[in-house]
Amino acid sequence: xxxxxxxxIDIVRAIAFREQRERIGKSQFGALGxxxxxxxxxxxxxxxxxxxxxxxxxxxxxxxxxxxxxxxFFLFSTIALRAVSGVTxxxxxxxxxxxxxxxxxxxxALVESQVYGTCLALxxxxxxxxxxxxxVADPGQAVAIFFLIVITALGxxxxxxxxxxxxxxxxxxxxxxxxxVLFWTSGLFFSIVNIPDYVRPLxxxxxLLHGIELFRHALVPTYPIPGISLPYLLVWxxxxxxxxxxxxxxxEQLLVSEEVSQ
Amino acid sequence: MTxxxxxxxxxxxxxxxxxxxxxxxxxxxxxxxxxxELPKFRLPKPTPLGIGxxxxxxxxxxxxxxxxxxxQANSDFLVRQPMxxxxxxxxxxxxxxxxxxxxxxxxxxxxxxxYLHSPEVMARTFQQLxxxxxxxxxxxxxxxxxxxxxxxxxQLDFFRRQVQVWPQELSGVIxxxxxGLDAATAQRLNQLLLQEAKAFVNEMNxxxxxxxxxxxxxxxxxxxxxxxxxxxxxxxxxxxxxQLDPVQESQATSNYITALEAKLVELKVEEASLRRQFRDxxxxxxxxxxxxxxxxxxxxxxxxxxxxxxxxxxxxxxALEAKKLQNDVTFATQxxxxxxxxxxxSRMESQRQLKFLVMLSDxxxxxxxxxxxxxxxxxxxxxxxxxxxxxxxxxxxxxxRT
Numbered sequence: 001x002x003x004x005x006x007x008x009i010d011i012v013r014a015i016a017f018r019e020q021r022e023r024i025g026k027s028q029f030g031a032l033g034x035x036x037x038x039x040x041x042x043x044x045x046x047x048x049x050x051x052x053x054x055x056x057x058x059x060x061x062x063x064x065x066x067x068x069x070x071x072x073f074f075l076f077s078t079i080a081l082r083a084v085s086g087v088t089x090x091x092x093x094x095x096x097x098x099x100x101x102x103x104x105x106x107x108x109a110l111v112e113s114q115v116y117g118t119c120l121a122l123x124x125x126x127x128x129x130x131x132x133x134x135x136v137a138d139p140g141q142a143v144a145i146f147f148l149i150v151i152t153a154l155g156x157x158x159x160x161x162x163x164x165x166x167x168x169x170x171x172x173x174x175x176x177x178x179x180x181v182l183f184w185t186s187g188l189f190f191s192i193v194n195i196p197d198y199v200r201p202l203x204x205x206x207x208l209l210h211g212i213e214l215f216r217h218a219l220v221p222t223y224p225i226p227g228i229s230l231p232y233l234l235v236w237x238x239x240x241x242x243x244x245x246x247x248x249x250x251x252e253q254l255l256v257s258e259e260v261s262q
Numbered sequence: 263m264t265x266x267x268x269x270x271x272x273x274x275x276x277x278x279x280x281x282x283x284x285x286x287x288x289x290x291x292x293x294x295x296x297x298x299e300l301p302k303f304r305l306p307k308p309t310p311l312g313i314g315x316x317x318x319x320x321x322x323x324x325x326x327x328x329x330x331x332x333x334q335a336n337s338d339f340l341v342r343q344p345m346x347x348x349x350x351x352x353x354x355x356x357x358x359x360x361x362x363x364x365x366x367x368x369x370x371x372x373x374x375x376x377y378l379h380s381p382e383v384m385a386r387t388f389q390q391l392x393x394x395x396x397x398x399x400x401x402x403x404x405x406x407x408x409x410x411x412x413x414x415x416x417q418l419d420f421f422r423r424q425v426q427v428w429p430q431e432l433s434g435v436i437x438x439x440x441x442g443l444d445a446a447t448a449q450r451l452n453q454l455l456l457q458e459a460k461a462f463v464n465e466m467n468x469x470x471x472x473x474x475x476x477x478x479x480x481x482x483x484x485x486x487x488x489x490x491x492x493x494x495x496x497x498x499x500x501x502x503x504x505q506l507d508p509v510q511e512s513q514a515t516s517n518y519i520t521a522l523e524a525k526l527v528e529l530k531v532e533e534a535s536l537r538r539q540f541r542d543x544x545x546x547x548x549x550x551x552x553x554x555x556x557x558x559x560x561x562x563x564x565x566x567x568x569x570x571x572x573x574x575x576x577x578x579x580x581a582l583e584a585k586k587l588q589n590d591v592t593f594a595t596q597x598x599x600x601x602x603x604x605x606x607x608s609r610m611e612s613q614r615q616l617k618f619l620v621m622l623s624d625x626x627x628x629x630x631x632x633x634x635x636x637x638x639x640x641x642x643x644x645x646x647x648x649x650x651x652x653x654x655x656x657x658x659x660x661x662x663r664t
Contacts, residue, residue, distance in 0.1 A: 020659045031660040059431060114656035121653055140641030143649050193431065224431035 011099060015107035016114075023111070039119050042070040049189055059191060060220045061131060067123035068219070069188040072146075072212050075116035076153045076186075077178045079109045083157020084164065084174055102248060105158065113150050120146070124219070141218040145230075148237045149211040155240025162247040187212045193224045200227055207236035310654075314647050321643035329639075330403045331631035335448040337438045337456060338622040341370035341463055370463065370617065371429030371436035377462050378438075378455055381414075384421040387454045393417075396447045397424075407443060425455060435622060445627045452625035460619045471612025478608045481601040489594035496587040508584045512569065512577035519565050526558045 020034070027033030046066045059065075087101040128134035136142060156174070164171025186208040195203060203209055210233040213225045306312060343366065377383065387393075397420070399407040408420050426439040438455060442448030533551040540548055569577050 017659050017662075020656070024660065034660070114652050117649065117652045118656055121649065138638060138642065139649070140638060140643075140645035143645030144641075222428055222431070226432055 007098075008103075011103050012107045012110060015099070015104055016110045019107055019111050020114075034115060035118055035122075038071075038074060038115060039122065042067065042074065042119065042123075045070050045188075059193070059223045060216060061127055061135070063130075064124065064127045064135065064219065065191065065216060066188065067127070068120065068215055069186070069212050071116050071120045071123060072149055072215060073183065073186050073188050073208065075112060075146075076149055076208050076211070077182065078116075079112050079150060079153035080157040080160075080178050081175065082108050082112070083154055084160045084171060084178070086161050101252065102158075105154065109150055109154050113146070117146065135219050137221045138218045142215055145211055145215045145218060145233070148233050149208065149215075151237040151241050152207055152211070152233070155237065155242075155244045158244035158248055159240060162244070162251045165251065182206065182208055185209060191216075191223070192228060193226060204228070207233055210236075310651065314651065317643060317647055321640050324403075324405075325636040325639040328402045329636060330401065330406045330443060332406070332635055333442050333445045333448040333628045334632040335440050335442070335445075335452040335625040335628055336623070337452050337625040338435050339438070339456070339459070340435055340620040340622060341367045341374075341617050342620050343617050365434065366617075367434035367436070368429050368431065371427070371434070373466075374436060374459055374462065375427035375429060378425060378427050378459065379422050381418055383455070383458050384418055387451065387458065388417065388421065390454055391447065391451060393421075397443060424451065438625075440625070441632070445629070449625050449627040456619075456621075456625070463617050463619055467617050468612075471608065474608045475605065475612060478601060478605040482598065482605055485594065485598040485601045489591070489598050492587065492590035492594045496584075496591055499584060499587055503580060508577060508580040512581045515565065515569050515577055519562060519569070522558060522562050522565065526555065526562065529555045529558060 024031050024034055027037065029036055046063070049066055050062060083105050087104045124134070124136060128136075160171055160174035164174070185203050185206050187203075192200065192203070192209065192213050204227050210228050210230075213223075213228045214230060214233065217223045217225045217228070394408060394410075394412075397408040399409055408417065412420070424441045426437075428437045428439070429435075430437060438452060438459075440448050440451040440455065442451060529551055533548065533555055536545075536548045536551055537543060542548075570579075
């Protein structure tokens with residue numbers, strides 16, 4: 001039992017290492033670029049948001065608020081989009097029988113969580129240095145929510161991939177939601193408190209909004225989160241990953257896409 | 263002689279010592295041999311997982327074993343005014359921002375949060391609470407409690423960790439949570455802080471309105487003095503020149519001159535017609551009228567000179583000065599009226615803006631200890647370790663690559 005778990009972990013770590021090396025090779029700035037690219041991307045969006053309306057929230061430091069929002073959103077959307085795109089043949093390790101497509105997806109998720117997790121840590125530490133006070137009230141909760149977001153992304157991505165093979169429209173639809181709809185409704189630019197009561201229930205369907213707001217609440221306990229609930233995020237995380245495992249078991253071979261992933 | 267006796271004894275001792283040395287060396291050699299055959303005990307090589315496990319075990323031991331029980335007492339209150347202040351301007355997202363009363367309470371809550379963490383409050387509450395006794399460190403737990411002979415900074419830090427004031431952004435309710443190493447201390451600290459908060463809310467508002475009232479009353483006094491001065495000056499002026507109103511007087515003089523001029527014109531016309539009737543210009547009839555004209559012209563000239571020249575009555579200069587004094591009086595009267603209105607207003611304001619602390623829930627003595635912090639420390643350690651592992655393995659991967 002322990003050995004098989006150990007083996008599984010080793011396989012995922014090995015693929016993750018290989019992928020990290022690959023990405024460093026592709027990146028223009030080498031190893032630094034792996035961190036710098038998403039950070040610059042996030043910083044550009046953040047700057048845009050802060051410049052457009054030169055004030056942030058009154059509840060927490062604006063850089064911390066928008067930084068956590070953007071990093072967590074890109075973490076979610078990158079993992080989910082990669083899962084939706086499936087595993088290309090070059091990634092598949094066809095010669096290794098033990099390596100399953102799911103391992104590749106998990107390794108991808110691991111690398112992304114490491115990249116964006118490091119970005120998040122950098123943002124929090126940087127804001128802490130500027131304020132001369134590190135604002136992490138509940139690190140355990142923050143880390144748990146980070147992983148719940150990763151699990152939800154993986155679950156939604158794999159489910160959409162499998163269903164998308166039967167109904168291609170679903171795949172397209174999910175990609176559209178991941179890229180556009182979630183971007184505007186996940187609390188990247190706003191806090192849920194500032195949303196009028198008649199719109200709030202609509203936004204509260206979005207699990208990522210719950211994740212991002214809960215993460216901010218874990219950093220600053222006075223940050224108000226009306227209507228946000230941890231159980232809702234938990235149901236989404238474990239519901240989606242459970243469903244994806246269910247459909248994955250029957251459709252494993254479908255996960256290997258013919259064409260190069262986009 | 264003595265030397266001869268001692269010599270054999272010495273050699274005997276030496277011999278015995280060397281024999282013992284041999285025996286001991288032999289034993290040590292045997293022991294060494296024996297230990298080499300035993301399996302060697304070695305510390306396990308430190309792996310990341312092992313180090314992490316050590317930290318988790320240590321955190322678990324502290325949070326569920328060594329750590330002393332902490333107790334928490336909670337109370338909720340609201341800062342309210344008897345009359346709600348006028349409505350704030352409605353915004354686009356109006357309704358979600360809440361009522362003015364709530365915003366007022368929230369604002370006061372933020373001030374209270376700062377005030378209740380201040381050194382003065384700490385000094386007063388710790389003195390009443392006998393904090394050094396109640397929060398003394400005991401047993402194995404070196405993190406809980408106040409160290410003996412703590413400096414002022416240490417005490418303040420410790421106090422701030424025991425007291426949490428959280429104004430709730432949505433409802434305006436202010437939540438006060440205090441921590442103690444026993445249930446009674448937690449409750450007592452909470453009660454003491456509530457007393458401080460009440461005193462602060464009343465004192466702050468009353469001192470502000472007292473200050474405003476005092477200032478307004480000073481202004482009334484100043485305006486009254488100015489009015490008195492202005493009236494006095496006007497009176498003195500009128501007494502000095504024996505006039506009631508120089509403006510009217512100069513007006514009257516002007517009218518008088520105008521009447522004289524009208525008369526002059528009439529006489530001049532009459533003189534002209536008489537000169538036509540009489541051939542002789544020196545005729546007594548003509549001369550009479552001519553004399554009258556001449557007299558009248560002199561009179562008018564004199565009156566004019568008197569009206570404006572400083573040597574004469576200088577009516578226009580005096581009229582100007584009188585006007586100025588009159589203006590001073592008017593202005594001082596208005597200032598007095600305004601400042602009296604201000605006093606009245608600030609007296610009303612000071613009554614209107616009195617605020618009250620409305621208790622929503624009183625602090626009660628906790629029955630059981632607070633378990634939150636134990637789980638928070640334990641899970642927080644795991645969380646930090648996981649995050650560290652993520653970042654370090656990522657950086658390690660890069661290092662292996664480069």
